[in-house]
Amino acid sequence: MARDALATAAHGMAFGTPAAPLRPYVLGYRGYRLALHVPRRRLEVPTDVVTLALTFEGTMRLTDAVEPGPGVALASVAAGLRRTATIAEHAGVLHGLAVSLTPHGAYRAFGPLAGELGGQWAEAGDVLGPRLRTLSARLADAPTWPARFALLDAYFDARLADGPRWEPSVHWVWHQLRRSHGLVPIHALVEGTGWSRRRLELCFRRHLGLAPKQAATILRLQRTLxxxxxxAATGPDGGRLAGERIDGARIASLCGYYDQSHLDRTFRTMVGCSPREFLSSRGSATARPxxxxxxxxRVTSAVLAPGG
Structure with a gap:
C-alpha cells in the first residue's frame, strides 16, 4: 500500500510512494489542494515522464511555451512525452492529484494509447476510458490522502498485471538512451536492434509517442537542467567537475551540444526561454505553497509570476 508523506497541512500538499511492485513503472503520487488569492502559472519543461493529473476541483489551461496559442482548458489531464515546454495555469483554486509514470509504465497501464499521447495533452477520461472516470470519482470521495494513494495502488496493480509489455528491442533502446543521457548515436541503436532505421522509428513512436532522436533531446535537456x-544551488565555487569550474562551454560538451551557443539555441527551442531566464524564475519561487x-x-518546473 502506498504510504502518505504529508508535506505541510497548511499548504495542502501530500506525496505518496507506490507499492514496491509498482515502482519500476509508477514513480510517485502527488496530492494538492490549493486555495490561492491569485492565479498560478507554472512552466513545465520536457521530461521522460508521462503524467496523469486528476482534478476534483478547478480546471487547468495548458499552452505551448514555445509556440503560444489559445491553449486548451482541461479538467483532468493525460500528458505524454513532449519536446516543448508547457505553461500550465489555474485560477488559484485547484484540488486533485497527479501520477507520474515511466513511459513503459504508461504503456503497460494504457496500451497503445500511451504512444498516441506523445506530444499531446488530452482530457484523461476521454482517452483512457470509463474505468479511469470511475477511479477519479472514487478518489474524490475518499476521505484522506493515504486512502487515495491506496486506491491508486490497487488501480495500477490491476492495470499492470495484464497490460502489454514493450518489445524487447524497444526496452533495450530506451535503456541505452537513458543510460547515456541521450548521447548514444542513433546508428548504434539501429545496429543494436538489427532493425532498419525506419522500423526502429516507427516501433519506438508506437510505444513512446516519439522517435528515438526526439527522446534523446529530452534526456539531454534533463541532464543539462x-x-x-x-x-546555481551551489554558487560560484560549488559547481565543480574533476576539480574544475564547470563553465558554459564545459556544460555544453558534457551534455552533448557542439558549444554553448548550440546549448542555448536548443534550450530556447524546447523551453521557450534562455537557461538564465529559467534559473531566474526558479530562484524567485521561495515561500510558495x-x-x-x-x-x-528531476528538474520539471519553474513557478512563474502571474501574467509573466
Missing amino acids: RVLTHQ EPTDRIAG
Whole structure:
C-alpha cells in the first residue's frame, strides 16, 4: 500500500510512494489542494515522464511555451512525452492529484494509447476510458490522502498485471538512451536492434509517442537542467567537475551540444526561454505553497509570476 508523506497541512500538499511492485513503472503520487488569492502559472519543461493529473476541483489551461496559442482548458489531464515546454495555469483554486509514470509504465497501464499521447495533452477520461472516470470519482470521495494513494495502488496493480509489455528491442533502446543521457548515436541503436532505421522509428513512436532522436533531446535537456540547477544551488565555487569550474562551454560538451551557443539555441527551442531566464524564475519561487519540481530527482518546473 502506498504510504502518505504529508508535506505541510497548511499548504495542502501530500506525496505518496507506490507499492514496491509498482515502482519500476509508477514513480510517485502527488496530492494538492490549493486555495490561492491569485492565479498560478507554472512552466513545465520536457521530461521522460508521462503524467496523469486528476482534478476534483478547478480546471487547468495548458499552452505551448514555445509556440503560444489559445491553449486548451482541461479538467483532468493525460500528458505524454513532449519536446516543448508547457505553461500550465489555474485560477488559484485547484484540488486533485497527479501520477507520474515511466513511459513503459504508461504503456503497460494504457496500451497503445500511451504512444498516441506523445506530444499531446488530452482530457484523461476521454482517452483512457470509463474505468479511469470511475477511479477519479472514487478518489474524490475518499476521505484522506493515504486512502487515495491506496486506491491508486490497487488501480495500477490491476492495470499492470495484464497490460502489454514493450518489445524487447524497444526496452533495450530506451535503456541505452537513458543510460547515456541521450548521447548514444542513433546508428548504434539501429545496429543494436538489427532493425532498419525506419522500423526502429516507427516501433519506438508506437510505444513512446516519439522517435528515438526526439527522446534523446529530452534526456539531454534533463541532464543539462540538472547540471545548471546544481551549479546555481551551489554558487560560484560549488559547481565543480574533476576539480574544475564547470563553465558554459564545459556544460555544453558534457551534455552533448557542439558549444554553448548550440546549448542555448536548443534550450530556447524546447523551453521557450534562455537557461538564465529559467534559473531566474526558479530562484524567485521561495515561500510558495507548492514545490518547484513535481518529481523527485528531476528538474520539471519553474513557478512563474502571474501574467509573466
